[in-house]
Amino acid sequence: MAPVFDPMIGRYVRLDIDGTPHRLYFEEAGQGIPLVCLHTAGADNRQFRHLLADPEITRRFRVIAFDMPWHGKSTPPDGWEKTEYRLTTASYTAAIRAFCQALELDRPVVMGCSIGGRIVLNLAIAHAAEFRALVALEAADFQQPWYDTAWLHRPDVHGGEVCAALISGLIAPQSPPVSRHETLWMYMQGGPGIFKGDLYFYRVDGDLREKVKSIDTTVCPLYLLTGEYDFSCTAEDTLRTAAQIPGAEVQVMKELGHFPMSENPTKFREYILPVLTKIASISSS
Amino acid sequence: MSPADRFARLPDLLAADTDLLRRGHWLNVECRIDIGTEPFHLRLTEGAISAFDRGPKLMRSTVFTVRGTEEAWQRYWQKMPAPGWHDLFALTKRGAASLEGDLRPLLQNLQYFKDLLALPRRLPEEF
Numbered sequence: 001m002a003p004v005f006d007p008m009i010g011r012y013v014r015l016d017i018d019g020t021p022h023r024l025y026f027e028e029a030g031q032g033i034p035l036v037c038l039h040t041a042g043a044d045n046r047q048f049r050h051l052l053a054d055p056e057i058t059r060r061f062r063v064i065a066f067d068m069p070w071h072g073k074s075t076p077p078d079g080w081e082k083t084e085y086r087l088t089t090a091s092y093t094a095a096i097r098a099f100c101q102a103l104e105l106d107r108p109v110v111m112g113c114s115i116g117g118r119i120v121l122n123l124a125i126a127h128a129a130e131f132r133a134l135v136a137l138e139a140a141d142f143q144q145p146w147y148d149t150a151w152l153h154r155p156d157v158h159g160g161e162v163c164a165a166l167i168s169g170l171i172a173p174q175s176p177p178v179s180r181h182e183t184l185w186m187y188m189q190g191g192p193g194i195f196k197g198d199l200y201f202y203r204v205d206g207d208l209r210e211k212v213k214s215i216d217t218t219v220c221p222l223y224l225l226t227g228e229y230d231f232s233c234t235a236e237d238t239l240r241t242a243a244q245i246p247g248a249e250v251q252v253m254k255e256l257g258h259f260p261m262s263e264n265p266t267k268f269r270e271y272i273l274p275v276l277t278k279i280a281s282i283s284s285s
Numbered sequence: 286m287s288p289a290d291r292f293a294r295l296p297d298l299l300a301a302d303t304d305l306l307r308r309g310h311w312l313n314v315e316c317r318i319d320i321g322t323e324p325f326h327l328r329l330t331e332g333a334i335s336a337f338d339r340g341p342k343l344m345r346s347t348v349f350t351v352r353g354t355e356e357a358w359q360r361y362w363q364k365m366p367a368p369g370w371h372d373l374f375a376l377t378k379r380g381a382a383s384l385e386g387d388l389r390p391l392l393q394n395l396q397y398f399k400d401l402l403a404l405p406r407r408l409p410e411e412f
Contacts, residue, residue, distance in 0.1 A: 147374060151392050161396065165396035170372070174365070231369055
């Protein structure tokens with residue numbers, strides 16, 4: 001019997017981010033408009049595997065999902081053992097722009113979830129002209145913290161298991177158990193302190209209140225989608241953010257939580273396909 | 286039936302869940318769960334309930350306490366809870382529940398405790 005392959009191909013790209021050499025892992029499938037996908041804090045590109053395997057999407061989009069530096073199969077930079085990892089607005093933005101430039105992508109669409117959604121807002125604020133459209137999932141200009149990140153990286157608590165247990169409640173109860181547990185598995189596999197380091201950006205450095213008002217959606221269209229069961233970035237947080245951005249399109253997704261693309265791919269497809277269709281039609285007009 | 290009456294069924298519910306018992310194997314702790322104004326004192330031994338006392342107990346010490354309002358537990362235990370009432374931390378974020386004391390054993394066994402406290406969801410709604 002012939003082998004059964006998933007359609008995505010994975011490989012590594014070498015690039016410099018802020019002068020530091022990196023080796024980043026990414027997967028891609030499809031052809032057409034480049035669509036770069038940004039995973040959530042402490043996770044990796046596998047969250048987007050269902051998009052990468054959806055012919056309805058890949059016939060129009062070249063879907064590319066990379067593991068952020070320090071995440072997934074991306075090699076941490078030399079000397080990582082002497083550093084405490086901390087993501088910032090500047091370092092995250094630099095990584096995304098360096099990746100897009102390294103792959104020579106022509107005005108890609110960027111879709112990010114959670115911290116990926118927050119940084120998409122920063123791309124809209126500071127670099128809109130470089131992108132064809134921006135899609136922010138589970139994103140807001142600011143969110144109220146709901147736990148103490150000091151528990152995420154200490155020797156007497158298993159980092160992977162506590163991260164997964166904390167975020168498990170952000171998955172909608174309607175999500176299929178298999179997808180729920182696959183989402184949690186990815187959280188259990190993060191490097192030590194990486195989820196915590198990502199949340200530095202989320203909690204301390206990435207406050208975009210006031211700044212989102214400067215977003216010009218005539219330069220780059222912006223779409224915001226948030227699951228109703230996400231109590232980290234609530235629907236109210238997203239609606240409040242969207243209300244400050246003229247032209248931003250916003251949707252609250254029923255029966256979805258903080259990880260729509262991995263916790264319930266079938267349900268998420270109902271919401272994201274029309275957005276991608278709209279982006280494709282704008283792009284071809 | 287009150288939320289406290291539902292929670293009183295916890296020993297039977299846990300005893301029937303071999304997977305949760307397996308996952309709690311390394312856990313030994315005494316903790317207190319308040320269902321509205323009614324306290325429950327639990328002793329967990331290797332993940333199983335070895336003592337379960339309902340009501341106030343004078344000078345009973347405990348490692349940590351999880352408190353929730355009656356409404357919080359009632360809504361949390363619905364078969365398909367509404368957004369914002371579906372997770373322990375959704376309850377604490379909205380101020381309908383709290384975590385107090387030495388939280389280390391709670392965080393070391395967080396998924397176990399979240400699943401333990403969700404067990405009354407398995408009871409019939411009209412129970």
